[in-house]
Amino acid sequence: MRKLFYSLVFYLLSFLLILLPFSFGSYAAKDVDWFLLKKNNDGEQWIDRGSIKEYPNNEISILTRFFETPKEPETKGKKLLYVMRINCETKEFKDTSINGMPNLKAKWRSSDNDELIDIVISKSCEEIKLINE
Numbered sequence: 001m002r003k004l005f006y007s008l009v010f011y012l013l014s015f016l017l018i019l020l021p022f023s024f025g026s027y028a029a030k031d032v033d034w035f036l037l038k039k040n041n042d043g044e045q046w047i048d049r050g051s052i053k054e055y056p057n058n059e060i061s062i063l064t065r066f067f068e069t070p071k072e073p074e075t076k077g078k079k080l081l082y083v084m085r086i087n088c089e090t091k092e093f094k095d096t097s098i099n100g101m102p103n104l105k106a107k108w109r110s111s112d113n114d115e116l117i118d119i120v121i122s123k124s125c126e127e128i129k130l131i132n133e
Contacts, residue, residue: 065080
């Protein structure tokens, strides 16, 4: 009896392992739609237009990518990914994830006139309006 049970489990698991690769296509993440917003002396600021999500209270979240300009010619610049939560009404933001790591202590803050953050907020809020039209 025990041998029959193990045989059934073996065949069931084998069957699932054969079908599993075919199921990933339907659950795969969407392709990213990177859009360069601005390039300045600090670096390049990008948003993924396909990642924008709407929340209550006029809030959205969006995946952003920042390439920091290297400080010295021989070095590479940093590449950073952020998931930003943005309040389109107050123009405040918080980074809820940095390079894939949740930022549980993120607090709402203003851009302090940072040109690249300002353009992320502005363009992201425009994008959600276009989606809703």
